[in-house]
Amino acid sequence: MAERYFLMTAKKSIPIKDKLTPSKLIKILPFDNTKHSTKAHKHNGYLELVYLFSTTGTHEIDGKSGEIQNPFLLVIRKNAVHKWTLRTPVEGFVILLKNEFIANSLDLEIGKLIEKITKIDHLELQNITTLKTILEILATEENPIVIEGLFKSLLAKTVESNSPTESKLRVNLSLYDSFMDLLINEHKIINSVAHYANLLNTSPQNLNASCKKYTDLSSSEIIANHLIKEAKRLIYYTQKSMSEIAHELGFSDKSNFSKYFKKHTGHTPKAFKQTIN
Incomplete structure (x- = not known):
């Protein structure tokens, strides 16, 4: 065309x-x-x-x-x-x-x-x-x-x-596109904007600007969305304890994981699991 x-x-x-x-x-x-x-x-x-x-x-x-x-x-x-x-x-x-x-x-x-x-x-x-x-x-x-x-x-x-x-295909994939590819295809999500900026050979500021341009979300908010989604899947589909899930997602303990989950969803992992049951 x-x-x-x-x-x-x-x-x-x-x-x-x-x-x-x-x-x-x-x-x-x-x-x-x-x-x-x-x-x-x-x-x-x-x-x-x-x-x-x-x-x-x-x-x-x-x-x-x-x-x-x-x-x-x-x-x-x-x-x-x-x-x-x-x-x-x-x-x-x-x-x-x-x-x-x-x-x-x-x-x-x-x-x-x-x-x-x-x-x-x-x-x-x-x-x-x-x-x-x-x-x-x-x-x-x-x-x-x-x-x-x-x-x-x-x-x-x-x-x-x-x-x-x-x-x-767009000739030049944006930083946002490349960032999303990493989040979707990497085996483990790392809760660090600097980590992904380094992989993409750019600065956290540039990565954040690209994310804002396409989604109105910051790069840290996008990472959080992916982490929370993965947490929900682990709670929903596995029998792992909250401590095991916290460790798998890179949190130091289940208390920090619970605070993070509640901050982004409005309820604790335990409360989320109870809604499933």
């Missing part, structure tokens, strides 16, 4: 849209056919996945524009400035996703799949019948357990449908 780069006309500020209520972490809905054209804007802290199964037009994301080729997925990252112009009626779906949805999920694969998808700006899709079926069910489903399972299936089918070519 031919692409061009340009400078957006300077304005006082870029409009920010927020289509999710504070308590809503994921929203799936059919594409609104009244939204054929949008002005350049960005979103208030959520990822947007736009599945387009039949339309023609152009899209622009962070200064990069191109033609929409059906069937098509647009990946609009948090804080990305974007707009589109669609020339024909649209058949498609829109997914709005907050960080908290991924952070709250105990399924590690969802985070990995999201990371793969968000390394691209767009993707030409296959497996259309399957994708449509999953999206149609998701658009009306209310059960959070079913939503999480179907969403994982959708992500897996999306990744499977077409492995992105080198030209579709």
Whole structure:
């Protein structure tokens, strides 16, 4: 797909849209056919996945524009400035996703799949019948357990449908991308921004700035989210004692682990385990 780069006309500020209520972490809905054209804007802290199964037009994301080729997925990252112009009626779906949805999920694969998808700006899709079926069910489903399972299936089918070519990948992966790769793929999470900055040959300040740019979270908050998620998995899926879990996650003792867990979740590991039982 031919692409061009340009400078957006300077304005006082870029409009920010927020289509999710504070308590809503994921929203799936059919594409609104009244939204054929949008002005350049960005979103208030959520990822947007736009599945387009039949339309023609152009899209622009962070200064990069191109033609929409059906069937098509647009990946609009948090804080990305974007707009589109669609020339024909649209058949498609829109997914709005907050960080908290991924952070709250105990399924590690969802985070990995999201990371793969968000390394691209767009993707030409296959497996259309399957994708449509999953999206149609998701658009009306209310059960959070079913939503999480179907969403994982959708992500897996999306990744499977077409492995992105080198030209579709962002040429220079950001520090944030590389940081997330380390967190997801390393065997053990280290609770130290300096540790990851050193591995990435940068400073903690630069790493923090990159994380803030893409997620509105600091690098230490992102590490904390991953640590807490791993802690929840160990509590939920294993019979290990709190002392064993604390040691495995790098805490000096279970008391420090308990304080850390409560600081980030609002309750102790013991209380969390009781909610499971």
